[in-house]
Amino acid sequence: MDGIHENFLKLSYHDPMLQKTVKCLDILGVSDSLTQYVYRTQHMPLHAYQPPIAITISRMIAQVEKPNIEWPKALQRSRALLLEKKDMLKTWQNQMSPFVSRHLSVGSFVEDIASPFLHILSPLSLRPVALNLLSEREKDELVQLVDTMVSYSVTYRNTKFVPQEKANISVVPHEVSSLSLYPPINDVINFKGYQSEHIGLSLAMKQVLVHEVEKQKIIKDSAGKLLNQSNDGDMKSEALSAIRKKTVANSIRPALHSSKDSSKCSSSTLEMQSNSASNVNGKDSVPAKKHSSRATNFFDRFRKERPLDAKTHSDVGLQGATLQRDSRPLIFKYNEGFTNAVKRPVRVRDLLLS
Incomplete structure (x- = not known):
């Protein structure tokens, strides 16, 4: 058929x-x-x-x-061309900004938006002059056009001659083959024997737009990187504050336990004194055992005594720093290996003779 x-x-x-x-x-x-x-x-x-x-x-x-x-052959050719254009539009949609691409579908763009969008990308009011010669209204239109091109990920690139742009050869014959839209959106609405009515911009204006679009992309990328770095810094600061709070809480708990141990030791000394006073007149006087108020921890012997009568602000700060340092357990690091200064054979008689 x-x-x-x-x-x-x-x-x-x-x-x-x-x-x-x-x-x-x-x-x-x-x-x-x-x-x-x-x-x-x-x-x-x-x-x-x-x-x-x-x-x-x-x-x-x-x-x-x-x-x-x-x-x-027409059906197979048309099917291959249709798949090619669909892939091009899908790739272009993935390159758009998320707040634009999630509200845009390929079918609605081709049916309703493609032709008006090409008119937006080539306004007639922009003159091919230097930026400092543009009026305020033209500068605003240029800024809006650049923002639209960045949001929709559209720019101009050097491409070969496109047949459907023959309508503009009479106006600017040397510009048609130099810069054209990328992605080629105008191919979606151009057909065999169709003459496009979209007026292309001049070469100077296209070069200005390419420069401004690239500059805006760089600015947005740098702003996004700075935002990510600030978010990472906030997360790191929150994690450090949580670690600091945890270490302070862990440092307070041993201090409380040491205060409880000291109160127990003081109560035991009072009981010893009362027992010795009651056994003064006894017949068999047993010498009382020495009770030390120090804790039974091995590392307590290396800790320095703290003055109890410090009243100045500097002494109070020094005491707090010393308390926080002494509340933490000592950390040892074992380096694997063999050195003669640390590990050497020694006999017992050498120790006795020395």
Whole structure:
């Protein structure tokens, strides 16, 4: 049926009122509807009605001489071109800003937005002059155009000559092949034999737009990196503050335990004194055992004594720092290896003689 659709208009059949042509097109429409219904419902036996359609068209336009029929290629070519343009639009959509791409679909862009969007990208009010010669209104329009191009990830690049831009050759013949839109959005709405009405910008204005777009992209990328660094710094500061609070809490707990141990030791000394006072007149006086108020920890012997009568502010701060240092356990690091200064064979008699 694709071969009939591409070749029947090339035949030299007699049809001055185009009645046969209209009937053939109607029959081909019925064939397309039938094919679509079969593919949608999977009722394959309905394909048996396709040969009678071809026979009907042949009885209306068949001639005696042998026709020159070509193999149908338009459908495959159109399908490949459609897939290529869809891939191009999908890739372009992924490069857009998230707040733009999530509200834009490929189908709606091609059907509703493509042509007005090209008019927005090529405003007639922008003059190809230096930036300092533009008026305030033109500067605002230029800023808005650059922001739109950055948000939609559109720029200009050096490309080869594009046939659909022949309409602008009379205006700027040397600029058409130098800079063109990237991605090529104008290819979506251009067809064979179609003359575009979109007026392209001058080469100087395109160069200015390329420079401004690249500058805005660099500024946005640097701002995003600084924002990420600040967020990482805030998270690190929060983690450090949490660690500091935890270490302070851990340093307070041993101090509380040491105060409790000292109170227990003082109560035990009071009991010893009372017991010794009651046993002064006793017959068998047993010497009392020495009780030390120090803790039984091995590392307490290396800790320095702290003055108790410090009253000045500097002494108080020094005491707090010393208390925080002494409350933490001593940390030892063992370096693996062998050195003669640390590990050497020594006999017991050498120690006794020394």
